[in-house]
Amino acid sequence: MYFENTGIENTVIDLNLLDDLMKKNGLIRAGQWDYERVTYDKKYEIKEGTFYLRVFGFTKDGDVGAHDANITLLKPVVGKHYYPHGVEYGENEVFPNHLVKSCEQVLAALKKDLSSFELQA
Template sequence: MKFKVTEFEGKVINFADLDEIMQAAGFDSQWDYERITYDFKFVDEADTDAYAYYFRVPAHIHEGEIPKNSAKVYMLAPYLGRHYYPHGIEYDEVFPEWIVNKCNQKLEQIVEKIKADVVS
């Protein structure tokens, strides 16, 4: 499931600022020198299979290299997926409403911080 966030999708942001904002919002990161993905993991306690859901916010390099603080990244559309062991993550599903609502709250939190802290 993709989320439309016009406030930052496609914007160029300083990597160090973005990394600080995402860590403060509770996201973990995986990166290489050209891209980074921030993940927020949900576990649905009511789900008897106990599969995890991942809310992902990706960005690609615009200038420099990750993880240098001076690097600039451009934001891509956030998306939500459900992990099925051992097959991987599926993105075309109907997700629990509480998870979608929590993702929207996280997006609002991130967008507010980006607007307040980052000029691009």
């Protein structure tokens, strides 16, 4: 399930600052990156299953591995984890209201933090 009109998508921000702001809001990059893309996750383990709030980003001309990149954020998504296959985001998935509300709160707090540091594209 994609979150529309969060105000996060298309934000451009320095990778190092982004790592700090994401961590502050419970989203961790860990090993989920390559030289042009990043993924930040917040894991929810609730009675309905395991879910991940994900925020994806990419750089046009930087190097994530060298910590020298401005990241453009994409539309956030929440998905359900199925062992051993991975995370599904499909429209047939059911996302509990309390989970969606929590994700929206995290994204609103993140938007507020990002707005202070956004770079002009």
